[in-house]
Amino acid sequence: MNNRIYLYILVMAAVTYFIRVLPLTLIRQEIKTPFIRSFLYYVPYVTLSVMTFPAILSATKSIWSGAAALMVAAILAYKEKSLFQVSIAACMVVFVMEFFL
């Protein structure tokens, strides 16, 4: 199993590295295909949204603290606070709320 885990790590690293390095070394011109441009443009938003919800609701001991973290993080993100501030605020909400739950 241990060797298998390192193989997974190798696959992760290799795929991620090639994705990053291939365009930088091979493609010197701007991507023109509208569909590919558009698809790549939307990918991170879909990925991060799918990963965040509903997973955030089950990330903590109680669904209510997770929901509170979601609300506070969403509001602070809307106010364009930094990644660090939003992240820490979400953690603090859970920490404080779980004293009462």
Added chain:
Amino acid sequence: MNTRREQLKSGIKDGIPICLGYFAVSFTFGIMAINYGLSPLQSIAISLTSLTSAGQFAGLGIITAGAPFAEMAIAQLVINLRYSLMSCSLSQKLDETTPFYHRLLIGYGITDEIFGVSVCKPGPLNPWYCYGLFLLAVPGWTLGTAAGAFLGQLLPERALSALGVALYGMFLAIIIPPAKKDRILAGVTVVSMVFSLLFFLIPALNGVSSGLRLIILTVLIAGAAAVLFPVPDTMEVSHE
């Protein structure tokens, strides 16, 4: 030589906030990796070699599920595909004479944050500026993982529960500001979350592994959005 040094220094300076943010987030990754049954060394190896948040996070679930290696490769490809777009964009910003080995090195460190900072810097991109960013960002990410993996066990359960939402908070901070300014992105975000919830609620779909679910939803929703709302040529295709 002097320019090189100045660029490196400038990169190190701009790397400070990235380093701090990465430390906090990767601390959570270290904790999660241990909870998923990985050793500290394995979790540190992942952070040092992959240097990516969403991909590593999804990778944990795939490793513990014992999924086929192809599933890991496809998941990483889809989740990290955005890096290739950033890589294309950075290739335009590098001087044409930039040697091949610099391109190979810069490629390693293309993350959302490093890309965002590099691409917003006026003028052609000097590789040494990137190395300055890496010098802080990479240790921040890797040492944060190590701290989480080793010290996470010492933290009370309450603190672990609280740190569990750090990554999600960061994800929200990445997606919400652009969605606020663009109704299509807002729609894409809401539709993605609704479908993700459906996968969770509908019994027949509940058994689908998290990696596969991510691939299916990303290809379908981003594909549909690309067909329905193609991004105009003039639009700056970059992410924070």
